[in-house]
Amino acid sequence: MGNKLSPISKAFLVLIFLILYAPIFFLVFYSFNSGGTMYDFKGFTMEWYKELFQDTRLLIIVLNTLVIALLSALISTIIGVMGAIGIRSFTSSKSKNTVLSLNNVLIVSPDVIIGASFLILFTMAGIKLGFYSVLLSHIAFSIPIVVLLVLPKLQEMSPTLIDAARDLGASRWDVLTKVILPYILPGIFAGFFMALTYSLDDFAVTFFVTGNGFSTLSVEIYSLARRGISLNINALSTLLFVVTLLLVVVYYFITQRVRQTGMGGKR
Amino acid sequence: MKNKISRNIYFIPYILWIALFVIAPILLILYYSFFDIEGNLSLINYQKFFTPVYLKMTLSSFWYAFLITGISLLVAYPTAYLLTKTKHKQLWLLLIIVPSWINLLLKAYAFIGIFGTYGVANGFLEAVGIGKQQILFTDFSFIFVSVYIFIPFMILPIFNALDKMNPTLVDAANDLGASRWMTFRRVIFPLTLDGVKTGCQVVFIPALSLFMLTRLIAGNRVITLGTAIEQHFLVTQDWGMGSTIAVFLIIIMFLIMFVTGNRKQGV
Numbered sequence: 101m102g103n104k105l106s107p108i109s110k111a112f113l114v115l116i117f118l119i120l121y122a123p124i125f126f127l128v129f130y131s132f133n134s135g136g137t138m139y140d141f142k143g144f145t146m147e148w149y150k151e152l153f154q155d156t157r158l159l160i161i162v163l164n165t166l167v168i169a170l171l172s173a174l175i176s177t178i179i180g181v182m183g184a185i186g187i188r189s190f191t192s193s194k195s196k197n198t199v200l201s202l203n204n205v206l207i208v209s210p211d212v213i214i215g216a217s218f219l220i221l222f223t224m225a226g227i228k229l230g231f232y233s234v235l236l237s238h239i240a241f242s243i244p245i246v247v248l249l250v251l252p253k254l255q256e257m258s259p260t261l262i263d264a265a266r267d268l269g270a271s272r273w274d275v276l277t278k279v280i281l282p283y284i285l286p287g288i289f290a291g292f293f294m295a296l297t298y299s300l301d302d303f304a305v306t307f308f309v310t311g312n313g314f315s316t317l318s319v320e321i322y323s324l325a326r327r328g329i330s331l332n333i334n335a336l337s338t339l340l341f342v343v344t345l346l347l348v349v350v351y352y353f354i355t356q357r358v359r360q361t362g363m364g365g366k367r
Numbered sequence: 368m369k370n371k372i373s374r375n376i377y378f379i380p381y382i383l384w385i386a387l388f389v390i391a392p393i394l395l396i397l398y399y400s401f402f403d404i405e406g407n408l409s410l411i412n413y414q415k416f417f418t419p420v421y422l423k424m425t426l427s428s429f430w431y432a433f434l435i436t437g438i439s440l441l442v443a444y445p446t447a448y449l450l451t452k453t454k455h456k457q458l459w460l461l462l463i464i465v466p467s468w469i470n471l472l473l474k475a476y477a478f479i480g481i482f483g484t485y486g487v488a489n490g491f492l493e494a495v496g497i498g499k500q501q502i503l504f505t506d507f508s509f510i511f512v513s514v515y516i517f518i519p520f521m522i523l524p525i526f527n528a529l530d531k532m533n534p535t536l537v538d539a540a541n542d543l544g545a546s547r548w549m550t551f552r553r554v555i556f557p558l559t560l561d562g563v564k565t566g567c568q569v570v571f572i573p574a575l576s577l578f579m580l581t582r583l584i585a586g587n588r589v590i591t592l593g594t595a596i597e598q599h600f601l602v603t604q605d606w607g608m609g610s611t612i613a614v615f616l617i618i619i620m621f622l623i624m625f626v627t628g629n630r631k632q633g634v
Binding site: 221 | 380381382393396399445487572573575583596609610613620624
């Protein structure tokens, strides 16, 4: 099959990669501009990075974002794994499919609808908008992804494995912790990681459910960008890009072990 | 019996999640859509939705989403196809995916710099001799940036479909004397239709509901259903009308899933 790529095809691919990466390198490049704008490169400076690290408000927001991401990924992974184990134990395929369709509702729903409906929900439930409303919504939209990443691993596991453990006298708890969980661990990691990136990346849902006093990075960037260009954001995005690359490397090694269950459509 | 009880214990948090964050929000949206801005029960929102203002908005929102999906498909299909022909294709695919992990807001922000009055794009136009143009805050910039953002999500499912395809089928078509175009039209494309459908689904639905891009890149000149929902919920505080638009967006979403769905293998 190995027909070589023609020069035109190669040029096309190169062009696509250039377009995909140009805006990112553009941001990185101008983060070092002493001119203070995103045109007219005057000279190299680290000033914006220095300013970034002195901006305590922004640092608190970064911290918030990380705390929300880690907590929501952790909790949604736990609930998602329990859900996936529960779904697997269904015997009728009809109820299984019903639960799976319900599971997927939040994945396919537009962010705006998730955000708006959660806003109504929290207001009705009397939950103050802020840290907890954001955390709850991030947990809520991460759970279905965890389930989708864990379930294939569970289904791939042979049921005789569990029977064997039982025959050898393992308790239910032993079966869970010593047989099932280790087996599906790569799926759990992938789920956790996906939940983490979903949470870090989310803007629209968070935008609806943050109150006045609380903000995450995406929401903050949105309000900064609406005011115009400031190179702090460039410096920030450079750092985020580096972090993202590191995460990608980690994720790559995990999925190498999970063996491609699909990276899941992202909004 | 014992089996059933312990399964239910695993399952409680997950079922609670479905009830609270999947079913309740949809019902709440539906409930709120029957209230006018003063909080009286009425059908006025539905009447309003069928006035020319809202119908035109829905139609234009559809048109933009359609354009964005179409252009993404035109770019993504050949890219995915060529990617499957490269050596180390998984690595290249990963590199296509990486930009989608950079925060959406940052990419939008980068384009504010690139398309701005003094930005790189205008510098290029001037150098070529066309002269400065208003690029930011136009339909063009909105569609370009949207396509930019959605391309990875279109490439991924198409790549997976192409990758799964049995290459001997193409060889067989060649042996039987089919031209390259014929092979593509009669063999390759039909076999990857599921991937194309998934791609269109994951682009079209979010494209209907983009609202931050309409603000940042299109300068409020483009109003999508998403923008309208956000406007009604967060600016004018007319939750009833916002919910009504959301109800229609949900209906549209189900219709699209129905049309592009029916994947034979199930979920």
